Amino acid sequence: MRIIKYNNEKFIDAEQYAGSEFETWYNTTVSYLQNVIQDESVKADMLMDNDKYLIQKTDGDTCIVLGHDKIYRKKKFPLSAVAFECPMVVTFLRENLLGIMPGIALRPGYDAHAFIHELLHALSSTTIHFFNENGISYIKIGTKVKYIDKNMEYVDGKNLSAEGFNEGITEALASLITGRFTGQYPSHTAIGTLFVTSNSLALNAYFSHDLSRLEEFYKDLEEKQSIITREDLMNFGKDTSEELIARIIAAGVAYNKAYNQDFDEQLYSLLIQNMDNADRLDNGSWRDLIAKYQTGIGSMS
Numbered sequence: 390m391r392i393i394k395y396n397n398e399k400f401i402d403a404e405q406y407a408g409s410e411f412e413t414w415y416n417t418t419v420s421y422l423q424n425v426i427q428d429e430s431v432k433a434d435m436l437m438d439n440d441k442y443l444i445q446k447t448d449g450d451t452c453i454v455l456g457h458d459k460i461y462r463k464k465k466f467p468l469s470a471v472a473f474e475c476p477m478v479v480t481f482l483r484e485n486l487l488g489i490m491p492g493i494a495l496r497p498g499y500d501a502h503a504f505i506h507e508l509l510h511a512l513s514s515t516t517i518h519f520f521n522e523n524g525i526s527y528i529k530i531g532t533k534v535k536y537i538d539k540n541m542e543y544v545d546g547k548n549l550s551a552e553g554f555n556e557g558i559t560e561a562l563a564s565l566i567t568g569r570f571t572g573q574y575p576s577h578t579a580i581g582t583l584f585v586t587s588n589s590l591a592l593n594a595y596f597s598h599d600l601s602r603l604e605e606f607y608k609d610l611e612e613k614q615s616i617i618t619r620e621d622l623m624n625f626g627k628d629t630s631e632e633l634i635a636r637i638i639a640a641g642v643a644y645n646k647a648y649n650q651d652f653d654e655q656l657y658s659l660l661i662q663n664m665d666n667a668d669r670l671d672n673g674s675w676r677d678l679i680a681k682y683q684t685g686i687g688s689m690s
């Protein structure tokens with residue numbers, strides 16, 4: 390990784406990465422992932438090109454990105470965020486080959502957890518993109534997929550994208566790596582945690598650059614439980630109804646139990662507690678609402 394700043398109309402090194410807090414956080418994250426990802430090709434995708442990732446610190450509310458048209462532009466931080474990940478340098482390496490260097494923008498207030506969350510988005514991003522004979526390629530960031538043309542305009546494509554689930558896996562992994570479930574985005578975190586602690590299929594779907602791993606995960610999900618379909622999971626985030634969230638969590642519990650003899654009740658209680666604290670229901674607790682959908686599969690006490 391490089392720590393950069395924008396100066397004299399170009400990116401230059403801002404400070405030493407070696408020995409920085411970012412190097413420590415990067416090493417912690419990558420060694421955790423190397424232990425939990427089993428598949429060598431998924432590991433290779435996770436590690437691809439990440440010596441070129443960029444870190445940009447700023448005191449303002451924008452960072453600078455370089456577009457495929459070789460123009461530097463300002464990009465605004467999402468509201469109240471202290472960190473975000475984005476394609477920081479986009480370049481056509483050849484006519485049909487687009488390179489994207491992920492970058493992490495930071496402003497005062499960031500900490501290890503915030504950095505690691507954004508680093509996970511970067512580590513799960515595709516960096517090399519081939520355009521097919523129709524001039525279409527796709528960018529995959531975790532379980533989020535977008536199809537693009539050579540003007541970097543979005544186009545329709547076979548959709549396997551699960552954006553809310555992507556945030557859930559990201560925050561679940563950041564929490565598992567730092568050992569701290571912050572209580573932020575509690576329903577996303579609960580959903581992400583139930584699936585990433587089930588087996589390696591969700592992790593493969595998230596880190597692999599290949600869409601077939603997403604397909605593989607969805608297929609297994611639909612085989613191992615019947616509470617939700619892949620469309621339900623893909624809709625999470627767009628549809629944030631309590632009903633859908635409770636149903637996905639019920640499915641996550643059933644899926645996790647299909648793989649784990651020892652379901653982690655303690656962790657589950659913590660996840661549900663965080664949801665009760667943040668998104669209080671009008672009636673009863675999340676545990677009760679979730680239990681309504683836990684029919685037939687698994688056995689909740």
Ligand SMILES: [Zn+2]
Binds near residue numbers: 506556
């Ligand atoms: Zn995120």
